[in-house]
Amino acid sequence: MEAPRHDTRGIVDPSELLTRVRFRRHEPAEPLRRYVEWYWLIDWDLPEPYASHIVPHPSVNLTFQWDEAEGPPYAEVTGVALGLYTRKLTGRGRVCGVKFRPGGFRPYTPGTPTSRWTGRALPAEEVFPTATADAARTIVTPTDDHTRVTALDTFLLALPHTPDPQADLAMALVRNIRTDRTVRRVGDLAETHGLSIRALQRLFSTHVGVSPKWCILRYRIHEALNHAGTHTDIDWATLATDLGYADQAHLVRDFTATVGVPPGAYAQGTEGRQRNQK
Known part of the structure; x- marks a missing residue:
């Protein structure tokens, strides 16, 4: 592990x-x-x-x-x-x-x-x-x-627990989503692991608590948030493509809905605060 x-x-x-x-x-x-x-x-x-x-x-x-x-x-x-x-x-x-x-x-x-x-x-x-x-x-x-x-x-x-091969599979699948940026579609993830889309969705609902699509989107936002906080002069269109978005507008929409501010404004605010702390 x-x-x-x-x-x-x-x-x-x-x-x-x-x-x-x-x-x-x-x-x-x-x-x-x-x-x-x-x-x-x-x-x-x-x-x-x-x-x-x-x-x-x-x-x-x-x-x-x-x-x-x-x-x-x-x-x-x-x-x-x-x-x-x-x-x-x-x-x-x-x-x-x-x-x-x-x-x-x-x-x-x-x-x-x-x-x-x-x-x-x-x-x-x-x-x-x-x-x-x-x-x-x-x-x-x-x-x-x-x-x-x-x-x-x-x-x-001291807590009792029951080993569960399906839990092991769910953990492995989420780790795959998190670490492999090429995982962009639920259907492709299901096919790669020999599961139907419905079986994959049931597995995630029971063992993870959210859908595989939610996990894919959430890790995209994590990457964008990290990028916005650690880089300057960001090419948002290129980043959107790298993260699997159809275009920059979709990245901006998801980031804003999740974080509360557009990614550009977040990046500028973070950069300003970091300068003030120096």
Whole structure:
């Protein structure tokens, strides 16, 4: 399995976020890596509120959170968010998150299609009875990363799960979409892997929570977002072609609908903020 990546794909204006919070990724214990992509830890202590924005991956997340001014620690399951995910950060707080691989949450909830969680955030105790307030406190209150990561390992290793070859297939297919920019059509993906389009759609609905077409489009936006945040003098027409769009207008439309601003405006705003931080 892949080790945690160090890119910031999906984070809107990552340089701005990283000036506000401490963000780290850690590998889970080896037996968990089949289904868990990484742990992500965030701590903040802010003089004024800040809203972070994420273009989510097709992953389910289990988070243990503590907003110190709001109340005691708690745990939450967040399904794949279909639009921009916004989290308002205030005062002092921290999150210890578990990012499951796309398709990797299903073995922990074998009786429930992953699409049930799509677009939802709910108390984790409704999904995992052991995700109590006491469990959240054990995980999120230690000050050092090692203790938090060990507590996450302990919690997850105790969860029952059912190995599922279909989950393994779903994880492999989503990884194929993410890493191979030539994957542009659902029909071609299905044919390459010996599946009908309908069977592929059912597999993704049950194990990933979103359609294969949604995954293809979402990873295109991740690439465009990353490009807009790290390059200047972008040839948007060429980028649109490289990402598999019919034309630049389709890229602009999808980017604007997902991120909230056109890609050119986003790139200019990011470049300006980066200059001001130097």
